[in-house]
Amino acid sequence: MLLHPGFDPVAIELGPIAIHWYGLMYLLAFGCGWWLGRRRARQEWRGFREVDVDDILLYIVLGVVIGGRAGYMLFYEPLRLLENPLSLLMIWQGGMSFHGGLIGVLIAMAWFAQRRSRGFFEVADFIAPLIPPGIMAGRIGNFINGKLWGAPSDLPWAMIFQDPIAGDIPRHPSQIYEAFLEGFVLFVLLWWFTQRPRPLMAASGLFLAGYAVARILVEFVRIPDAHIGYLAFGWVTMGQVLTAPMLLAGVVFLTLAFKGEKGR
Known part of the structure; x- marks a missing residue:
């Protein structure tokens, strides 16, 4: 049995300015994605330049922040949003959704692709391996804050979170x-998979399917939001419901990608 360290959520205080660990994890995520993207762009066969990575980063930052917040309010707190629409802007109160952020990133990539006269999946396949490190950083931020803990367990690495709701x-x-x-496993898989040219949609499909399998499995041992609980059968969660379409889309994209490859 382990004890959660009980980190202070504020990493740095500069007078009246408080910089939270979770915010630093977002900065780390974007910085890591930018660095990895520029590395990929140096391989000329990919058809991207380092300056393209610089440009698309702004689109993705906006997509993650706006989509993540809007998705959380729509998926997890719709009643609060109806009662107070301005709560959508209250990011400092917490509440970001991966699925909302993903939708925001998809819109950002489509916008970038349209402005640069590129195909959507051309952009998506390039970006796909850059996303898992950001997910990993975000989950580490959740751990530092002691949030999104799991179900009771007697495993040797089970942890007591210093939270009044989680209890002892x-x-x-x-x-x-x-x-x-x-984060880590999906990144290694995608980075390895994309080290040589792959059929269009293959990298995007692998990201969607890989993330979906990992998220659905972990949801079985993760406690859902208290105000939502389990949606059905005492084990189906909102996270699984939102992730299931990703698994389906990922399988479809992979099938189409390699079916088209065989047909050439």
Whole structure:
């Protein structure tokens, strides 16, 4: 059994300015994606320049922040949004959704592709391996804040989170599971997969399917938001419902990609 360190959510205080760990994790995510993207752009066969990475980063930052917040309010707190539409802007109160952020990134990529006269999947396949490190950083931020913990567990690495709702019960450190599976493992898989030219849509399909499998599995040991709970059968969560279409889309994209490759 382990004890959560109980980190101070504020990493740095500069007078009246407080910089939170979660915010730093977002900066780390964007910085890592930018660095990896520029590395990929140096390989001429990819058809991207380093300056393209610089430009698309702005689109993606806007997509993540706006989409993540809007998605959280729509998926997880729609009643609060109806009662107070301005709550959509209250980012400092917490609440970001991966699925909303993903939708925002998809819109950002479509916008970038249209402005640069590129195909959507051409952009999406290039960006796909850059996303998992950002997911990993976000999940580490969840762990530092002691949020999104898992179900009770008697495993040797079960952890007691210093949270009044979690209580003194050892629980799955589900944030670490997600950081490892959705972040590290998925990144290694995608980085390896894209080291040589692949059919259009293949990298995007692998990202969607890989993330979906990891997220759906971890949701079985992650406690859902208290105000939502389980949606059906005592185990189906909102996260699984939102992720299931990603799995379907990923399988379809992979099938179409390699079917088209065989037909050439």
